[in-house]
Amino acid sequence: MKRSGKSGKKILEDYRRYFPSSFVEEMRATGRDIVESERDGAFIYDENGKRYIDCITSGSIYNLGRRPRAVISALKKAVRQTDQGNFPMISIEKAALAARVAAFSPAGLECVVFSVTRGESVDFACKLARGSTKRPEIVTVDGSWFGQTGFALSLSERSDRGMYGPLIPDVVTIPFGDYASAAKAVTGRTAAVVIEPLQTENGCRAAYPEYLRELRRICDRVGAVLVFDETQSGLGRSGKKFYLEYSGVVPDVLVIGEALGAGMFPIAATVFTKKLNRFMNAHPLIHLSTFGGSDLGCMAAIAAIELYEKLRPWDNSETMGKRLRDGLEKIVRGRRGAGTVRGSGLLQAIDMGTIEKARAFCRAAAKRGLLVMPGAVEASSVIFRPSLLITSIQVNAILEAAEKAAGGL
Numbered sequence: 001m002k003r004s005g006k007s008g009k010k011i012l013e014d015y016r017r018y019f020p021s022s023f024v025e026e027m028r029a030t031g032r033d034i035v036e037s038e039r040d041g042a043f044i045y046d047e048n049g050k051r052y053i054d055c056i057t058s059g060s061i062y063n064l065g066r067r068p069r070a071v072i073s074a075l076k077k078a079v080r081q082t083d084q085g086n087f088p089m090i091s092i093e094k095a096a097l098a099a100r101v102a103a104f105s106p107a108g109l110e111c112v113v114f115s116v117t118r119g120e121s122v123d124f125a126c127k128l129a130r131g132s133t134k135r136p137e138i139v140t141v142d143g144s145w146f147g148q149t150g151f152a153l154s155l156s157e158r159s160d161r162g163m164y165g166p167l168i169p170d171v172v173t174i175p176f177g178d179y180a181s182a183a184k185a186v187t188g189r190t191a192a193v194v195i196e197p198l199q200t201e202n203g204c205r206a207a208y209p210e211y212l213r214e215l216r217r218i219c220d221r222v223g224a225v226l227v228f229d230e231t232q233s234g235l236g237r238s239g240k241k242f243y244l245e246y247s248g249v250v251p252d253v254l255v256i257g258e259a260l261g262a263g264m265f266p267i268a269a270t271v272f273t274k275k276l277n278r279f280m281n282a283h284p285l286i287h288l289s290t291f292g293g294s295d296l297g298c299m300a301a302i303a304a305i306e307l308y309e310k311l312r313p314w315d316n317s318e319t320m321g322k323r324l325r326d327g328l329e330k331i332v333r334g335r336r337g338a339g340t341v342r343g344s345g346l347l348q349a350i351d352m353g354t355i356e357k358a359r360a361f362c363r364a365a366a367k368r369g370l371l372v373m374p375g376a377v378e379a380s381s382v383i384f385r386p387s388l389l390i391t392s393i394q395v396n397a398i399l400e401a402a403e404k405a406a407g408g409l
Contacts, residue, residue, distance in 0.1 A: 008035040008047045029359050030373050031366030032056075039066035042387040042394050044371070053398055055372045055386045060200065060232040060347070062263040064307055065387040071264045074303035078296045085295035087288065093298035100305045101260075101269055106242065106250045111277040113270045114293025118231040118257045119147025121270045122194070124287045125253045126151040128272065129192030129225040131286060132279035136169075137189045139224075141176040143202035145377050146194070146229055155194055157202075157377050176202075177211050186218045192225040192253075193218070197243045198233035203351055203381035204343035209247035216249045225276070231257025231268070232347065235308060236388050239318035239345030246344075252276060262304035267297035313388035314345070320395050321345035324384060327399035331406050346388055349381040357409055358382050364405035370398060 006014075012033065015024050027033040034052070038045040042065055044054050054066065064071070078093075085091050094114065102110045115121045126138055138155065146152035153161055154168040161167065172190075174181040176199070186193055193215055199205040219226040228251040233243040235256065240246060242254070253272040261267040280286065291297070325348050328341045332350055339351030352358040358374045361382050365372050375381040386398065 011035050029363070031363040032371065032373065034366070041065040042390050050369070052366070052369050052371045053386060053394060053401070055370060055384045055398065057385050057387065058263060059258075060237055060385050061258040061261070063235050063237055063259045063313060063388045064262045064304065064311070065389050066263065068262050068264070068304070068307060070307055071262045071300050071303045074299050075264060075296065078299035082295040082299070084291060087290050087292070087294070091293070091295055091298070093295040093302075094293045097293070097298040097301050097305075100302055101256070101271060104241075104305055104308070105254060105256070105271045106244065108250050108273055109254055109271040110274055111272050111280070113280075113287055114298075115268050115270065115289050116266045116291050117147065117149070118229070118255065118268055119149035119152035120289060120292065121231075121255045121257070121268045122146045122152040122155070122227075122229055123149050124270050125227045125229075125255060125272075126155075126192060126194065127286055128253065128270075128276055128279065129227065131283060132276050133191045133223065133225060135189055135191040135224075137172060137187075137191055138170065139172045139174060139182075139185050139190055139193045141195055142173055143176050143199050143205060143377055144173075144194075144196055145199070145201035146196070176205065177207060179211065179214055182215060182218055186222055186224055188222055190222060190224040192227050194227040194229065196229045196231075196233070197247075198230075198238055198344055198347065199377070200232040200347060200349075200383060200385070201376040201378070203375050203378040204347055204349035204383065205378075206243070206342065206344050207247075209249075212244065212247040212249045216251075219252075225253060226251040227253040227255070229255040229257075231255055231259075232385070233344070235259045236312075236314035236317050237345055237347050237385065239314060239321050241314050243344060260301050260304060261297055262300065262307070264304075265297040265300040266291070267293065267301050311389065316390070317345040317388045320390055320392065321348065323392060323395050324348055324398065327395070328384070328402065331399070331403050335406060343384075346384075346386055346390065348384045349375065349378075350384075351378075351381050353380060355379045360409055361405050364408050365401055368401040368404050370401035370405070
């Protein structure tokens, strides 16, 4: 069913007129120049009714599928009862969600600040680390993608970020997974080590458990804050509730991204220890967000957490993720130019060898009803991140489309 009286052609014309025209060309280059109409569960439909399996999921925010009914019901109720709320005041909804998030998070992470986006959450984590330690330096690793705001952009590996300079100073980037570099770089000047344990946009490169344990030991030794950003790997996508469970490491700060709102309302969270909350108690206005933790968003997120707890999608992610990975490895095996499959759970990536091949694969997949896209950092990789509630039949459909797309290259 069309949600607009305009044709898809006219909508694309509007995009070219009101947005950078290159945006549409970028969509076309990777098979994403379709107009989303209906969406349900693992699928979206274009204006002509063609069905696609959504393996983009807007950067892993649709862990519970598109338009989960329980969250829709909660939002309808919220709209009847409340509004965005008055952010400098006490909120019933925000207090209720804070309790649910603290209980849902790893033990020891009991305090929370809500935001609208991942980037804002990472920015707050860096402010908290610098303020609480009174140190200037932030250490991160290469291949990172944290967002497009101040600290987040400065810590991310983007080819174009130089044009926005000068960026935030005292950011040190070290090789991912290099123990010696970490031991040398993290010193008494270091406020925080900020890392994605699973780098989705860098071809789903995952940290070895022992590397995360070593970062924990190094941070403890020098008194630095350890920050994990699990925006894309968390809330079940990696096959665990959080990827950190593979190592047993609990960071001082954990970023929980927009999947917290199940794709129905923009909300994210930064959870942290009581020790770090002492700084917040002394400086309660360090981070304010007009729409972060709005009453409407909190009610949507509470419903989403209830679904996460009821459905335990990390179990299905582990099972279906293995099925997906095994199938993808069969597809790339023996194909010239195609490299490895990397990832965890229902977060997998194929290395296609070149950017051109990755884009061509995405176009060919879209023609066969499968939506995927290249990594933002490693653009020669193609990322698969479907709904965590996906079935074996749907995984088979993904693999069938992917095999045909690869065969045409």
